[in-house]
Amino acid sequence: MKSIMKSVGIVVISLFLVAGGKTEGSSLPAPRVPEAAAATGSGALSGKATLSGAAPAQQKVKMSADPVCMAQHKEPVFTEEVVAANGALANVFVYVKEGAKGGPYPAPTQAVVINQEGCVYRPHVFGIRVGQPLEILNSDSTLHNINAQPKQNKKFNIAQPVKGMKTVKTFDKPETAIPFKCNVHPWMNAYGHVLDHPFFAVTQPDGSFTLSGLPAGTYTVEAWHEKLGAKTQTVTLADGQTQQVNFSF
Numbered sequence: 001m002k003s004i005m006k007s008v009g010i011v012v013i014s015l016f017l018v019a020g021g022k023t024e025g026s027s028l029p030a031p032r033v034p035e036a037a038a039a040t041g042s043g044a045l046s047g048k049a050t051l052s053g054a055a056p057a058q059q060k061v062k063m064s065a066d067p068v069c070m071a072q073h074k075e076p077v078f079t080e081e082v083v084a085a086n087g088a089l090a091n092v093f094v095y096v097k098e099g100a101k102g103g104p105y106p107a108p109t110q111a112v113v114i115n116q117e118g119c120v121y122r123p124h125v126f127g128i129r130v131g132q133p134l135e136i137l138n139s140d141s142t143l144h145n146i147n148a149q150p151k152q153n154k155k156f157n158i159a160q161p162v163k164g165m166k167t168v169k170t171f172d173k174p175e176t177a178i179p180f181k182c183n184v185h186p187w188m189n190a191y192g193h194v195l196d197h198p199f200f201a202v203t204q205p206d207g208s209f210t211l212s213g214l215p216a217g218t219y220t221v222e223a224w225h226e227k228l229g230a231k232t233q234t235v236t237l238a239d240g241q242t243q244q245v246n247f248s249f
């Protein structure tokens with residue numbers, strides 16, 4: 001009887017919300033929204049990571065040790081140490097290093113997925129929140145192992161011998177630049193960054209990034225690159241303001 005009453009109650013509340021044209025209410029689950037929208041502020045930092053000087057010549061990956069890997073690529077595969085085109089630098093992890101406020105920010109329940117596909121990690125650089133599930137997926141018909149070597153969090157090294165295997169891991173402390181590698185395929189590597197707030201992004205192939213949902217405040221923003229190091233800038237942001245911040249490597 002109680003549960004019937006509860007169901008009736010939910011229906012009544014839902015009808016009320018529909019009638020009122022509202023899309024949210026405290027008694028209904030929050031809609032699934034992009035991560036950045038979960039933040040509380042209305043400021044944003046937007047910019048570009050650039051590479052001054054010539055990009056280093058890309059190295060071709062030799063996958064001949066594993067024919068399963070080879071067979072999945074018609075085009076040559078290059079290492080992703082420095083991914084730059086026309087001066088734009090991709091795969092830079094940009095995040096608020098100091099000054100994040102408005103938290104605590106509950107971790108999203110939606111997993112970040114790192115996929116092993118064609119014996120390459122996708123994505124190569126990613127951010128994840130403390131406590132957020134990391135789904136590690138093997139999309140290849142070959143053995144991969146995932147050897148993660150954090151310093152603050154628990155290390156793990158797991159084998160995924162079968163296509164379609166999934167393993168879920170979480171990190172319980174903030175930590176940047178956690179190396180992931182595969183001991184079967186020495187060319188496979190990736191970097192994960194664990195934060196306790198949502199203010200981070202990875203630069204796109206055009207070098208661009210946006211950190212949105214920032215409350216007004218002064219922030220130290222770091223841009224981290226696996227080979228070119230880290231750069232920081234301090235920025236003071238007002239409510240509703242979007243500021244440009246560019247990083248040159």
Ligand SMILES: [Cu+2]
Nearest residue numbers: 144182184185
């Ligand atoms: Cu592998």
